[in-house]
Amino acid sequence: MISVEDFxxxxxxxxxxxxAATMGMMVLVSSRCVSGPAWDDATKRHHDAYEIWNAFLNVPDSGPATH
Structure with a gap:
């Protein structure tokens, strides 16, 4: 189990x-650039960031220590 501070x-x-990945996508949306290589890169970055965040939260014993 990791410490509260490490968590x-x-x-x-x-x-x-x-x-940052979300903001990158929103900048492209506001620029009306929702297709092409820049959009593909931005959506991949966002997807990867979300997957890593989700995996971090859902690993047994990865929550904050209770003591």
């Missing part, structure tokens, strides 16, 4: 990447 540090880093 916070890791989750913060993962959330920063997920937020």
């Amino acid at each position: 916070r540090t890791q989750s913060h880093a993962l959330l920063i990447e997920l937020d």
Whole structure:
């Protein structure tokens, strides 16, 4: 089981990447660029960031320590 501080540090880093990936997609949407290589790269980045975040949260014993 990881410590509360390690959980916070890791989750913060993962959330920063997920937020950056989301913002990257939103910039493309506002630029009306929702197809092509830039869009493909942005959606892959977002997908990967979400998958890593989801895996982090759903690993047994990956939650914060209770003591």
